[in-house]
Amino acid sequence: MRPSAVRLLNILVPVKRTVDYAVKIRVNPDQKGVDLNVKHSMNPFDEIAVEEAVRLREKLKDEVKSIKVVTIGPPKAAETLRTALAMGADAGIHIEVPDSAPAPEPLGVAKALRAVIQREKDGVDLVIMGKQAIDDDAGQTGQMLAGLMDWAQATFASKVVVDPKAKEVQVTREIDGGLEELKCRLPLVVTTDLRLNEPRYASLPNIMKAKKKPIQKLTPAELEVDLAPILEKVKVSEPPKRVGGGKVENVDQLIAKLKEAGITSVKS
Amino acid sequence: MLRLRPILTPGSLHRRFATVAGPHALVLLEHRAGVIESGSLSALTAAQQLGGQVTGLVVGAPDQVKGVVEKAKKLKGLTNVLHSSSEQYAHSIPEVVSPLLEKLLSDNTPYTHVVSAHSSSAKSLLPRVAARLDLPAVSDITSLEHDSTSNATTFTRPIYAGNAIATVRAPESVRVKVFTVRSTAFKASAEDESAQAEEKAIDPVEVSNPPTQHVRTDLTKSDRPDLGSASRVVSGGRALKNAETFKATLEPLADALGAAIGASRAAVDAGYADNSLQVGQTGKVVAPELYMAIGISGAIQHLAGMKDSKMIVAINKDPEAPIFQVADVGLVADLYEAVPELVEKLKQ
Numbered sequence: 001m002r003p004s005a006v007r008l009l010n011i012l013v014p015v016k017r018t019v020d021y022a023v024k025i026r027v028n029p030d031q032k033g034v035d036l037n038v039k040h041s042m043n044p045f046d047e048i049a050v051e052e053a054v055r056l057r058e059k060l061k062d063e064v065k066s067i068k069v070v071t072i073g074p075p076k077a078a079e080t081l082r083t084a085l086a087m088g089a090d091a092g093i094h095i096e097v098p099d100s101a102p103a104p105e106p107l108g109v110a111k112a113l114r115a116v117i118q119r120e121k122d123g124v125d126l127v128i129m130g131k132q133a134i135d136d137d138a139g140q141t142g143q144m145l146a147g148l149m150d151w152a153q154a155t156f157a158s159k160v161v162v163d164p165k166a167k168e169v170q171v172t173r174e175i176d177g178g179l180e181e182l183k184c185r186l187p188l189v190v191t192t193d194l195r196l197n198e199p200r201y202a203s204l205p206n207i208m209k210a211k212k213k214p215i216q217k218l219t220p221a222e223l224e225v226d227l228a229p230i231l232e233k234v235k236v237s238e239p240p241k242r243v244g245g246g247k248v249e250n251v252d253q254l255i256a257k258l259k260e261a262g263i264t265s266v267k268s
Numbered sequence: 269m270l271r272l273r274p275i276l277t278p279g280s281l282h283r284r285f286a287t288v289a290g291p292h293a294l295v296l297l298e299h300r301a302g303v304i305e306s307g308s309l310s311a312l313t314a315a316q317q318l319g320g321q322v323t324g325l326v327v328g329a330p331d332q333v334k335g336v337v338e339k340a341k342k343l344k345g346l347t348n349v350l351h352s353s354s355e356q357y358a359h360s361i362p363e364v365v366s367p368l369l370e371k372l373l374s375d376n377t378p379y380t381h382v383v384s385a386h387s388s389s390a391k392s393l394l395p396r397v398a399a400r401l402d403l404p405a406v407s408d409i410t411s412l413e414h415d416s417t418s419n420a421t422t423f424t425r426p427i428y429a430g431n432a433i434a435t436v437r438a439p440e441s442v443r444v445k446v447f448t449v450r451s452t453a454f455k456a457s458a459e460d461e462s463a464q465a466e467e468k469a470i471d472p473v474e475v476s477n478p479p480t481q482h483v484r485t486d487l488t489k490s491d492r493p494d495l496g497s498a499s500r501v502v503s504g505g506r507a508l509k510n511a512e513t514f515k516a517t518l519e520p521l522a523d524a525l526g527a528a529i530g531a532s533r534a535a536v537d538a539g540y541a542d543n544s545l546q547v548g549q550t551g552k553v554v555a556p557e558l559y560m561a562i563g564i565s566g567a568i569q570h571l572a573g574m575k576d577s578k579m580i581v582a583i584n585k586d587p588e589a590p591i592f593q594v595a596d597v598g599l600v601a602d603l604y605e606a607v608p609e610l611v612e613k614l615k616q
Contacts (some may be wrong), residue, residue: 021430021476021568021569022568024431024568025428025429025431025432027431027432029593034428034431034432037369044378045550048540052485063298066559105404106395106404106405107398107402107404108404109401109404110399113447121583124586125506126558128530131457131550132550133426134428134429134549135428136434137407137408137426137427137429137549138407138587139391139395139407140395140398140405140409141395143362143392143393143394143395143396143399144395144396144398144399146340146362146363146396146406147366147395147396147397147398147399148399148400149402150400151479152363152365152479153362153392153396153480155388155391155392156388156542168484173385173388174388174543174544175388175389175485175544176387176388176389176496176544176552177487177488177544178485178486178487178488178542178543178544179486179543180359180482180484180485180486181478181482181483181484181485181486182481182482182483183480184480185480185481187478188479191484192549194537195536195537195543197614207370213387218487225318228346230441230442231404231406231437231438231442231470232402232437232438232439233435233436234422234435234436234437235433235434235435236427236433236435237432237433237435238432238433238436239426239430239431239432239433239575242575242580242594243596244592244593244594244596244598245581245592245598246595246596246598247592247597247598247599247600248597248598248599249599250599250601251599251601251606251609251610251613252613253599254581254597254599254610255610255613256296257581257597258558259556259594261558261579262555263423263525263558263579264614265502265525265526265614265615266526267527
């Protein structure tokens with residue numbers, strides 16, 4: 001991995017095609033998975049990552065040399081790359097796997113991303129990616145990639161300030177109980193949290209422009225990476241059902257219900 | 269809570285006698301201001317359910333570690349406590365702490381499992397460690413079961429914002445099983461005055477010229493119970509108009525009930541409450557005795573953070589709000605009338 005030429009940033013944004021966040025999830029009766037014949041979109045945290053890269057270029061202008069997006073997925077995942085290109089990324093990399101392939105695990109994804117980074121002839125200085133995917137909710141890939149590369153890492157970022165000249169990044173992160181500020185040297189992996197930014201909607205002209213931007217296709221074999229899962233998926237089941245719908249008509253009835261449950265005020 | 273499967277089944281009588289020892293878990297005991305984090309105590313409970321030895325690990329700055337180790341030694345179920353001190357360890361920077369864990373878990377390690385709470389610090393650290401050891405990791409587990417004959421551990425964990433539960437099995441080929449624990453799923457381990465685990469100091473692994481430096485930490489100061497472990501939570505949504513109204517409306521209710529205060533994502537995004545109060549899929553997951561959702565519509569992502577609460581009460585003007593589908597007690601009313609009335613009548 002060679003760092004880029006002095007002061008010019010090469011940014012890589014991994015993105016994932018996931019079930020859309022608003023879809024009502026249905027567990028299949030065979031308990032092998034959830035119904036995937038539903039609307040899919042770019043993982044919301046990855047949208048935030050793409051947006052952050054584009055804003056960095058708007059701020060730093062020529063100091064950002066390239067913004068590349070990469071995804072691992074079946075042929076349909078190319079749509080997700082096109083969305084990112086329409087938001088402002090320059091080029092895409094599609095690591096294509098068959099529709100029937102089992103979902104890769106974070107460690108496998110991190111190894112694939114490492115291979116991509118090592119093949120980039122201009123190098124990669126900054127990886128910005130979502131803190132978790134809303135399907136598996138694992139939240140590991142960014143940290144694993146940083147570990148494999150032995151790079152700095154800053155997770156759950158709510159603010160990112162890059163100084164390309166100093167090759168330093170100031171990151172504010174959301175942690176349990178508040179905020180933490182870190183100063184990191186490039187190269188760096190940042191994972192995005194909800195409040196980092198609000199992603200733009202791609203305009204129609206940009207969607208048209210995106211069709212002409214290049215998408216490089218690769219296979220895991222070409223990257224010499226094995227994406228076969230290590231953990232065994234035993235089953236996917238429904239969570240215990242919560243029976244709700246109880247109603248009261250006024251505050252007095254509410255207090256009566258609380259009392260029934262043994263809940264009274266602390267200063268009676 | 270899962271029970272361990274009995275080992276003496278007909279098949280196992282014909283298995284070769286296991287020459288390897290049972291599981292030996294290493295539990296990260298996180299701490300702040302000299303107190304062991306409650307999430308770590310839940311991680312300890314989970315580690316004990318593996319059925320073998322449990323070693324605690326305390327890492328921190330020299331002035332922090334000593335007091336924490338004394339407390340750790342009294343925890344029920346800990347075989348021993350390892351500790352490592354360095355000024356470098358003052359702020360839990362993964363790039364700096366990881367080398368210590370990698371050393372403890374290298375090829376001839378006695379540890380079969382590494383466990384922590386699903387805290388923001390541990391979940392930043394453990395996957396990095398796992399990857400550097402070429403190991404997978406399992407996040408945010410809600411139950412576990414270890415089978416000593418096959419040396420495999422099976423976990424359950426929520427996926428799709430808790431709308432499905434995945435059961436995954438880490439087979440014997442996974443040399444060390446690394447996982448983080450959802451603290452609401454495991455009761456915090458208690459102290460046992462008679463317990464006195466052995467302690468052992470481990471040399472820190474100093475990192476020269478670390479790429480990341482800690483600049484500052486800003487924690488929201490509050491006299492209230494901690495949201496993550498409170499038995500009662502009063503939570504506000506977007507309907508609370510602004511930060512002043514959020515405070516003015518919810519604080520009296522939280523005070524009356526001795527509750528922690530939470531917030532929906534919408535409320536935090538709009539600036540009514542600090543991000544540390546956010547309850548949801550990507551915020552805090554809570555399971556208190558009482559969760560009161562005030563002016564919260566009940567989006568899937570919010571429910572993911574509170575639907576395991578024992579009793580859910582919702583106050584919302586909109587009778588169609590999804591929150592009512594999970595609420596045990598729902599009141600369709602204007603919260604600006606209902607909440608003050610509730611506070612007054614509770615105090616009577």
